[in-house]
Amino acid sequence: MSRTIFMLLGAALLPAVSVFALPNPPTNPADSNERPQGYMPYSTPASDRAQAVIDVFRTAWDGYHTYAFPHDELHPVTNGYSDSRNAWGASAVDALSTALVMGQKDIVNQILDHIATVDYTKTATEVSLFETTIRYLGGMISGYDFLTGPLKGVADKKSNIDALLSQSKSLANALSFAFETPTGLPYNTLDFTTRTNDGSPNGLATVGTLVLEWTRLGDLTGNLTYTRLTQTAESYLLNPKPASSSPWPGLLGTNINVTTGEFLDASGGWVGGDDSYYEYLIKMYVYDPERFASYRDAWIAAADSTIAHLTSHPSTQPNLTFVAAYDGHKLKLVSQHLACFGGGNFILGGQVLGQQKYIDYGLKLVDGCHDTYVKTATGIGPEVFGWDSKTVPKGQEAFFKEAGFYVLNPSYDLRPEVLESFYYAYRATGDPKYQDWAWEGFQAINRTTRVGSGYSNVNDVNVAGGGGYGDFQESFWFAEVLKYAYLIQADEQEWQVAKDGKNKWVFNTEAHPFKVARA
Numbered sequence: 001m002s003r004t005i006f007m008l009l010g011a012a013l014l015p016a017v018s019v020f021a022l023p024n025p026p027t028n029p030a031d032s033n034e035r036p037q038g039y040m041p042y043s044t045p046a047s048d049r050a051q052a053v054i055d056v057f058r059t060a061w062d063g064y065h066t067y068a069f070p071h072d073e074l075h076p077v078t079n080g081y082s083d084s085r086n087a088w089g090a091s092a093v094d095a096l097s098t099a100l101v102m103g104q105k106d107i108v109n110q111i112l113d114h115i116a117t118v119d120y121t122k123t124a125t126e127v128s129l130f131e132t133t134i135r136y137l138g139g140m141i142s143g144y145d146f147l148t149g150p151l152k153g154v155a156d157k158k159s160n161i162d163a164l165l166s167q168s169k170s171l172a173n174a175l176s177f178a179f180e181t182p183t184g185l186p187y188n189t190l191d192f193t194t195r196t197n198d199g200s201p202n203g204l205a206t207v208g209t210l211v212l213e214w215t216r217l218g219d220l221t222g223n224l225t226y227t228r229l230t231q232t233a234e235s236y237l238l239n240p241k242p243a244s245s246s247p248w249p250g251l252l253g254t255n256i257n258v259t260t261g262e263f264l265d266a267s268g269g270w271v272g273g274d275d276s277y278y279e280y281l282i283k284m285y286v287y288d289p290e291r292f293a294s295y296r297d298a299w300i301a302a303a304d305s306t307i308a309h310l311t312s313h314p315s316t317q318p319n320l321t322f323v324a325a326y327d328g329h330k331l332k333l334v335s336q337h338l339a340c341f342g343g344g345n346f347i348l349g350g351q352v353l354g355q356q357k358y359i360d361y362g363l364k365l366v367d368g369c370h371d372t373y374v375k376t377a378t379g380i381g382p383e384v385f386g387w388d389s390k391t392v393p394k395g396q397e398a399f400f401k402e403a404g405f406y407v408l409n410p411s412y413d414l415r416p417e418v419l420e421s422f423y424y425a426y427r428a429t430g431d432p433k434y435q436d437w438a439w440e441g442f443q444a445i446n447r448t449t450r451v452g453s454g455y456s457n458v459n460d461v462n463v464a465g466g467g468g469y470g471d472f473q474e475s476f477w478f479a480e481v482l483k484y485a486y487l488i489q490a491d492e493q494e495w496q497v498a499k500d501g502k503n504k505w506v507f508n509t510e511a512h513p514f515k516v517a518r519a
């Protein structure tokens with residue numbers, strides 16, 4: 001995934017800067033000869049690694065099921081829960097496709113029994129069209145594709161399979177008033193009780209990350225209204241206005257006036273708030289190359305402009321490649337954990353288009369994001385990092401020299417993007433180095449975030465132990481981190497990303513696999 005809104009209104013990409021000194025030089029678990037506590041041997045075969053990820057999944061599920069189900073998420077430190085996603089059971093729905101690919105039949109059926117009971121037409125709290133689409137609609141559609149396809153025998157009750165589709169329709173119908181605007185561009189923040197919206201501009205990622213889920217739903221149900229609503233919205237992104245909002249061909253601004261259909265700025269990048277718009281351009285082409293050739297062309301324009309204009313090498317480690325953000329033509333040498341999906345997306349694009357240059361570029365981005373993991377004290381990369389030699393935070397000069405980046409926000413929110421890109425790199429190249437990187441990264445995450453009844457976000461990846469817990473286990477821990485950590489070690493299956501670019505499945509931004517239209 002990529003996704004969450006990092007900056008909606010603020011055109012500037014200004015992360016919360018935390019200036020801190022490093023008491024000790026960071027140690028890199030992968031570089032030391034001794035295995036730190038909590039790590040399994042390097043030689044662990046892939047099948048045992050895959051089983052170890054399943055064990056972590058079951059531990060996390062048990063904690064959630066005991067203390068939080070059917071609420072949205074577990075607070076693992078205090079054994080509490082919260083409902084930040086409308087109290088429809090976000091962690092359960094997000095865990096479904098992971099439980100399916102891992103073959104955890106008992107958990108699959110617990111989740112299916114829950115989904116059949118949800119009332120998606122009601123919620124007391126504000127609804128994000130984007131988050132609801134990628135987590136709930138995505139999770140249910142993926143479950144439906146698996147349970148009516150290659151994993152047919154897994155559900156105990158047939159009525160629960162039918163419920164996945166009827167509940168998807170019910171949810172999409174409840175959301176659809178979002179599109180009732182002069183342009184057809186939706187509002188993102190909705191109130192179901194009053195059928196109103198918050199009136200604020202929408203964003204590139206939040207508009208541009210609906211079309212895969214709603215098109216799949218249109219194809220599965222025959223109700224082409226789902227398709228039309230999101231493709232109309234997407235048309236404002238494919239033909240952006242005013243021209244000044246696109247500093248280079250294919251690269252766009254971030255905020256969009258829903259009433260006029262015009263962009264309000266020219267700042268963006270492959271970062272949160274923009275990211276999954278670019279991701280979905282090529283994934284729509286994977287989903288159906290006949291209907292989505294124009295999306296492919298928009299991806300190629302964005303990819304070529306990125307290579308030509310946003311490629312950046314830190315002065316202290318010129319071999320590393322990062323992608324800069326921008327405000328108009330002015331580059332900002334800042335990136336994010338979220339943006340690390342980019343390497344995998346370039347690799348996917350290169351594979352399906354048969355263009356080695358995109359694969360090679362993606363692999364360089366994967367190297368850069370790997371560096372952000374192995375150079376920190378925990379072996380996990382930070383939320384936000386920079387490499388502008390003119391603005392190195394006090395106390396991080398030595399770290400910048402050695403690592404090639406400095407830390408601007410040191411937290412880790414159980415995000416998947418680095419493991420996700422390792423996964424695409426492994427699938428494209430078959431090089432077991434990427435399995436090893438994912439194994440190291442996952443063990444660092446397991447060691448640092450395991451607490452109480454589950455896994456928690458942590459405050460500081462650059463102090464040993466992670467600097468304290470935020471007590472929040474995101475639903476995408478189940479949907480994404482555990483899925484990519486597992487799939488990169490797991491056996492060949494039709495839903496794995498293809499090695500030859502001929503994919504039978506495509507993953508939504510929340511890592512829920514959908515059957516492609518013309519498999």
Ligand SMILES: *[C@@H]1O[C@H](CO)[C@@H](O)[C@H](O)[C@H]1NC(C)=O
Binds near residue numbers: 173174176223224226
């Ligand atoms: C098709 O979807 C639209 C949009 O959600 C909805 O209003 C309409 O009732 C649906 N049509 C049918 C036949 O279900």
Ligand SMILES: *[C@@H]1O[C@H](CO)[C@@H](O)[C@H](O)[C@H]1NC(C)=O
Binds near residue numbers: 201257258259260264
């Ligand atoms: C969007 O455009 C409308 C119509 O021109 C205008 O009234 C409104 O203030 C604009 N909103 C923003 C946030 O720019």
Ligand SMILES: *[C@@H]1O[C@H](CO)[C@@H](O)[C@H](O)[C@H]1NC(C)=O
Binds near residue numbers: 319
């Ligand atoms: C950078 O890359 C060059 C060419 O591959 C290599 O010779 C050199 O050792 C690398 N430098 C560092 C600091 O990794």
Ligand SMILES: *[C@@H]1O[C@H](CO)[C@@H](O)[C@H](O)[C@H]1NC(C)=O
Binds near residue numbers: 056442447450
């Ligand atoms: C995860 O951590 C637990 C201890 O908390 C350990 O028993 C297990 O082997 C670890 N698994 C992986 C894959 O690192």
